[in-house]
Amino acid sequence: MTRAQTLLVLTLLLVLPGPALLAHDGRQQWPVPYRRFDRRPPADPYCEALYPFCPTGDRDGRIPDMRDGDVISVYRLQAPVWEFKYGDVMGKAHIMHDAIGFSSLESGANFTAEWYELFQLGNCTFPHVRPEVRAPSWCNQGAACFYQGIDDAHWAQNGTLEKIGELTGSQFNAAARWLQDDNATGIYYETWTVRSDRGANATVWFESYDCSQFVHRAYRKLTELGCKLSSRSQTNYTKIYLYSGEPTYLGNDSAIFGQPALKNVAAAIRDFYGAFRPHQSPAELAASLLRVYEKVVLEKSFYLYYNFEYWHLAMKPPYLHLSYEEMPLP
Numbered sequence: 001m002t003r004a005q006t007l008l009v010l011t012l013l014l015v016l017p018g019p020a021l022l023a024h025d026g027r028q029q030w031p032v033p034y035r036r037f038d039r040r041p042p043a044d045p046y047c048e049a050l051y052p053f054c055p056t057g058d059r060d061g062r063i064p065d066m067r068d069g070d071v072i073s074v075y076r077l078q079a080p081v082w083e084f085k086y087g088d089v090m091g092k093a094h095i096m097h098d099a100i101g102f103s104s105l106e107s108g109a110n111f112t113a114e115w116y117e118l119f120q121l122g123n124c125t126f127p128h129v130r131p132e133v134r135a136p137s138w139c140n141q142g143a144a145c146f147y148q149g150i151d152d153a154h155w156a157q158n159g160t161l162e163k164i165g166e167l168t169g170s171q172f173n174a175a176a177r178w179l180q181d182d183n184a185t186g187i188y189y190e191t192w193t194v195r196s197d198r199g200a201n202a203t204v205w206f207e208s209y210d211c212s213q214f215v216h217r218a219y220r221k222l223t224e225l226g227c228k229l230s231s232r233s234q235t236n237y238t239k240i241y242l243y244s245g246e247p248t249y250l251g252n253d254s255a256i257f258g259q260p261a262l263k264n265v266a267a268a269i270r271d272f273y274g275a276f277r278p279h280q281s282p283a284e285l286a287a288s289l290l291r292v293y294e295k296v297v298l299e300k301s302f303y304l305y306y307n308f309e310y311w312h313l314a315m316k317p318p319y320l321h322l323s324y325e326e327m328p329l330p
């Protein structure tokens with residue numbers, strides 16, 4: 001850190017109220033708990049989906065009731081993300097998408113449950129810095145999509161389609177109510193997992209909140225409901241890590257962008273995310289990548305948005321790491 005940055009951080013520590021979530025002894029709890037909301041607010045009208053969210057799902061997220069005597073098979077579904085023009089690269093880099101399948105023995109009907117971004121991954125990872133709006137605009141909502149059908153070919157051909165357990169009808173119905181509640185209270189997508197280092201005993205500062213975390217929350221819930229899950233193969237999931245020293249709390253939008261006292265922090269955040277904006281020409285993108293490198297690697301700085309609040313990360317090598325690693329079934 002330069003002296004100016006050190007001074008800035010010290011000033012921040014003095015003037016800012018403490019983080020919203022403190023452990024009982026008053027110390028910061030790590031990882032910072034993902035904030036749950038009472039209900040999902042409407043998305044910012046600025047956010048426009050290029051592809052509609054959950055086009056074949058029920059508009060109100062309704063899930064059919066199953067009879068208790070029914071047997072519901074549970075499937076682990078995984079396939080590479082084929083996002084935009086990156087195509088094959090995403091598959092090769094093991095950027096995988098995870099979902100859960102259910103099929104009813106009685107009716108033969110089957111269903112897919114997945115959790116993903118309302119406005120695509122780029123919009124959940126980087127905000128839009130607009131000249132006319134002070135705070136960066138985040139289109140970062142994520143939600144559950146439950147729809148009829150399992151596209152066997154899509155999952156089985158380049159990924160995984162494996163039966164991992166069975167539920168009774170009433171266990172399924174309880175899981176459906178949990179899913180709807182989880183969907184209403186966990187409203188935003190978080191791409192990054194932030195850790196202190198790559199060692200086994202690293203401190204996790206922030207956990208991601210994405211499709212694979214959803215699948216694991218659901219597996220834990222199914223287990224809690226009495227379902228036994230087992231897989232023949234390893235269950236690996238994509239994680240995108242950032243590495244940093246202990247994060248510094250900065251504040252929410254109104255604290256940072258509504259107060260002249262924090263105008264330097266506000267400017268630093270705008271400048272930082274200005275470098276990452278989505279939709280750029282190749283020349284702009286090359287210039288942006290250079291600035292990203294400068295900020296993250298040379299200035300060792302990253303501004304994380306978590307729970308709709310900003311944190312400063314003092315980045316350290318290896319800075320960023322994409323991993324495809326095992327998260328065993330519960």
Ligand SMILES: *[C@@H]1O[C@H](CO)[C@@H](O)[C@H](O)[C@H]1NC(C)=O
Pocket residue numbers: 046047048049050051119120123128139
């Ligand atoms: C990201 O959000 C912007 C702003 O609403 C929108 O124009 C764009 O279509 C979104 N991108 C995708 C891939 O949905």
Ligand SMILES: *[C@@H]1O[C@H](CO)[C@@H](O)[C@H](O)[C@H]1NC(C)=O
Pocket residue numbers: 040054057058059060061062143144145146179180183184
């Ligand atoms: C989850 O929330 C989204 C956004 O409001 C909604 O479109 C979807 O139907 C909901 N899904 C479930 C399963 O409740």
Ligand SMILES: *[C@@H]1O[C@H](CO)[C@@H](O)[C@H](O)[C@H]1NC(C)=O
Pocket residue numbers: 075101103109110149150152
């Ligand atoms: C789901 O249902 C479709 C249509 O009946 C069928 O083709 C497919 O094999 C089923 N998949 C699973 C995993 O049950």
Ligand SMILES: *[C@@H]1O[C@H](CO)[C@@H](O)[C@H](O)[C@H]1NC(C)=O
Pocket residue numbers: 088153154155157158
């Ligand atoms: C599987 O991968 C191949 C090439 O990598 C691609 O052409 C094909 O469309 C993929 N299949 C599915 C169902 O996504």
Ligand SMILES: *[C@@H]1O[C@H](CO)[C@@H](O)[C@H](O)[C@H]1NC(C)=O
Pocket residue numbers: 199200201
């Ligand atoms: C991690 O912590 C455990 C228990 O404190 C210790 O036995 C182990 O050696 C540590 N491992 C590393 C890689 O530091």
Ligand SMILES: *[C@@H]1O[C@H](CO)[C@@H](O)[C@H](O)[C@H]1NC(C)=O
Pocket residue numbers: 017252253254255
């Ligand atoms: C933003 O932070 C301030 C100060 O910590 C707090 O009073 C305010 O309620 C927060 N606003 C929102 C929308 O969370």
Ligand SMILES: *[C@@H]1O[C@H](CO)[C@@H](O)[C@H](O)[C@H]1NC(C)=O
Pocket residue numbers: 234236324325326
């Ligand atoms: C799955 O994860 C394990 C442990 O995290 C790793 O050793 C293995 O190579 C991974 N498998 C693949 C296909 O990447």
